[in-house]
Amino acid sequence: MDRGEALRWWQTRWFVAFCTILAAVPLIWPDVPPLVDLPGHMGRYRVQLEYAQHPWLAEWYDFKWSLMGNLGVDLLVIPFAKIFGLELGVKLIVLSIPPMTVAGFLWIAREVHGRIPATALFALPLAYAFPFHFGFVNFALSMAFAMLAFGLWLRLGRLGKLTLRAILFLPISALIWLTHTFGWGTLGLLAFSAELIRQHDIRPRREGGWRQDFVTAWIVPWFKAGIQCLVLAPPVVLMLAWRSGGNVSGQTFDWFNWMAKSRWVVQVFRDRWQLFDIASVGVLFLLLFKAVRDPNIQYSRNLTLSALFLLAVYILLPRVVFGSAYADMRLVPFMIAIAILSIRPKPGMPIVGAAVVAILGFGFYGARIAATTASFAIYDASYDRELQALKHLPxxxxxxxxxxxxxxxxxxxxxxxxxxxxxxxxxxxxxxxxxxxxxxxxxxxxxxxxxxxxxxxxxxxxxxxxxxxxxxxxxxxxxxxxxxxxxxxxxxxxxxxxxxxxxxxxxxxxxxxxxxxxxxxxxxxxxxxxxxxxxxxxxxxxxxxxxxxxxxxxxxxxxxxxxx
Structure with missing residues (x-):
């Protein structure tokens, strides 16, 4: 926590701004962000924008606006395409996702620990995790919004501005749900776990038997945390309206696929160089393991509970939800990131030791950004070669x-x-x-x-x-x-x-x-x-x-x- 000490270099605003901007670097060069599903989505955006202008599109595709929890980029692309054109507009939207995710991670760490711990820098590369590479752009955008919203939730709770928080999060929760349901659900879990710890800490201490202690320590905080989080619940109505519609398809199946779940954890950084990507996962788990054994490092109760909640959801979540595949896989990077962000130095840890950890963490982040930049440049070159064919297509x-x-x-x-x-x-x-x-x-x-x-x-x-x-x-x-x-x-x-x-x-x-x-x-x-x-x-x-x-x-x- 903040003990009134001077800010270290990794805790300053200029460094936070630099890390946030650095997250955009891999996406600057490619004309089309080389994410697996994104070109297919861009085809849909073109139909969305020009469906009424070209009669043959109506012969091939059926396009109808409807309210659903999967419209983030679909809505943003309307003004962006008018200003920048479709391809540049999509690129700018996608380019903004990793920086927002990094900013959200650092804000969460700042609010929970009082100062950004050096270990938090190890979580930043997870902004470019496998789900993002796969091109789940609405999901990734909603999770970036969710991380920023969770930082705001923690700040308003720390300042005791609960009424303002309730007013703000009614529309915020709806907007995140509209972007993608997954982000809204994740925000709800994180907000509830954080509020549970806050309610537990502010509960009045009373003398009494074990029954009274149990009620005041556990039952009451759970109830009050649920009450505070009701402001995030209105999108449930939108969800029910969406999924109860007559023209809705998609099954939910493949529960408890342990082989796949273990594979998603190993592949959280999957991009191009297997040994480097797997070694990067090893770095994160080495840090998590060391935090358990190192006498100078501890876990925050707040974010540790959040990480455990996410772990429970990951275990229970099937691979396919409403016909959308890789549902459980998408949660992995954020589950690990919250666990990393929960680590902090104990009071009295030598400053030199924290500086070394910060250097290692920033070096890890920089190495992952450099590798992703090179990888995206190679993918972009392959896109350019293949897309020459379109010059010969009427x-x-x-x-x-x-x-x-x-x-x-x-x-x-x-x-x-x-x-x-x-x-x-x-x-x-x-x-x-x-x-x-x-x-x-x-x-x-x-x-x-x-x-x-x-x-x-x-x-x-x-x-x-x-x-x-x-x-x-x-x-x-x-x-x-x-x-x-x-x-x-x-x-x-x-x-x-x-x-x-x-x-x-x-x-x-x-x-x-x-x-x-x-x-x-x-x-x-x-x-x-x-x-x-x-x-x-x-x-x-x-x-x-x-x-x-x-x-x-x-x-x-x-x-x-x-x-x-």
């Missing part, structure tokens, strides 16, 4: 894309999985990478909805992902199947993006108009040429299996299992 064309993927879940992702969405964003072309989940987002795919199931299965995510062989537990098609079975009368162009190796005879009826590196090619569909017979195509199979012709019945079975 506006308003019907484009079918196949992006190469593997069954092995390599640590370094290509970040190209939803690059086809930029054809929709830049060329207003149809793309088959869009998600189609009613009630989960504003836009759904309706193209080919009157066609057979096989044709419809080529119209939305994940039909854009292709592999060399059939991957277990995935809906992805082998590239040979995809090239043979797609409905050629429904598409004008086919875009292969770094596909697996395939027999060039499968290009029958496809005329190349652009070729890039690593097999990337843009084809024009020539319907005058008969495509290969599906029953005669040989699929590449694992080495322990014998090659055999494609069983079309099996293809139909696989597609019948795909989400529509």
């Amino acid at each position: 506006t308003g064309s019907r484009l079918l894309s196949f992006v190469g993927e593997t069954c092995y879940n390599e640590w370094t992702m290509t970040r190209l999985q939803h690059v086809p969405g930029l054809a929709l964003e830049r060329n207003l072309s149809y793309t088959n990478d869009q998600w189609s989940m009613a009630g989960g987002q504003l836009m759904t795919v309706k193209y080919l909805q009157d066609r057979d199931r096989l044709a419809r299965s080529f119209t939305h995510d994940p039909s854009e992902l292709v592999t060399d062989v059939k991957c277990p537990r995935e809906y992805w098609r082998p590239v040979a199947r995809a090239l043979v079975l797609f409905p050629r009368d429904a598409f004008d162009y086919v875009w292969l993006i770094r596909p697996p190796h395939y027999d060039k005879e499968l290009e029958a009826g496809l005329t190349p108009v652009w070729r890039g590196g690593e097999g990337s090619t843009l084809f024009r569909v020539d319907r005058r040429v008969e495509r290969p017979d599906p029953g005669e195509v040989m699929l590449p199979m694992p080495v322990w299996e014998r090659q055999m012709p494609i069983p079309t019945e099996y293809e139909q079975l696989v597609n019948s299992m795909a989400p529509q």
Whole structure:
């Protein structure tokens, strides 16, 4: 806590400002932030902004505004696109998320400890954790808002301005829910745990038996904390209205998947260099372990309880919630960050020791920022190479894309999985990478909805992902199947993006108009040429299996299992 000592260099405002600005550096160079899902979202933003201006968009997609807890960037992009244009507007919004997250972390540490402890600097790299790299931008924005809001909640509580806090957090909670439900839920957990500790500390001390002590120490603080947090509850009504709508899809499943949960913790920094990313996780856990054993370091009761609450939610949360995958994975970086932020030096810790910890913490933060900057620059170069194909794609064309993927879940992702969405964003072309989940987002795919199931299965995510062989537990098609079975009368162009190796005879009826590196090619569909017979195509199979012709019945079975 603040003991009236002079501020150290890592506790000054200029240093906080510097750390906050530094968080934006990795996103300055790329034209399009290289986050896995973001290009697909940008395609949706273009439809949102110009749906009424181009009649063919209404033939392909159904776009309807509705109230839901997943509209953060979707709403912000409206004014930003008018001022800066869509691509720059999205970039500026996304670029602001890590700095806001870092500022929130430091504010929380300042309010809980009185001064920013040197150990708090180790939490800052978590602003660029795996969920952010995956492109969950509405989620990431809501969590940045939640961290800042929690800092404000703690400050107003510390100052005793509870009425002002109640007035402010009625709209704040609703806005965070509107950005993304996850941020609102996390804010509620953090606020309740902090208020519980505050109520416990200010409770009157009374002499009495164990029953009275139990009531005053535990029951009353829980009740009063719940009362104080009622100002965060109104979005529950919005949630019920959203999820009880007649046109809402998405299931909740995959509970207690311990293997996946352990994997998410190890992969919290997953980006490009596996050894470096895993070693970075090790640094955080070494710090958490040392804080238990080091006599000069202790845990704050406030944030320790918050971290335990988040841990309990992480354990209980399924992998898929309302059809949205990786729900539990998204919580991991913030759970770890709050645990790191709970660490502080005990009174009497040598100043020199704290300075060394601060240097190490800032060095760790700087190393992660430098690595992320280099990684994003490499990803940006790959985007630039692949997007050359769009210069040869006519506006308003019907484009079918196949992006190469593997069954092995390599640590370094290509970040190209939803690059086809930029054809929709830049060329207003149809793309088959869009998600189609009613009630989960504003836009759904309706193209080919009157066609057979096989044709419809080529119209939305994940039909854009292709592999060399059939991957277990995935809906992805082998590239040979995809090239043979797609409905050629429904598409004008086919875009292969770094596909697996395939027999060039499968290009029958496809005329190349652009070729890039690593097999990337843009084809024009020539319907005058008969495509290969599906029953005669040989699929590449694992080495322990014998090659055999494609069983079309099996293809139909696989597609019948795909989400529509």
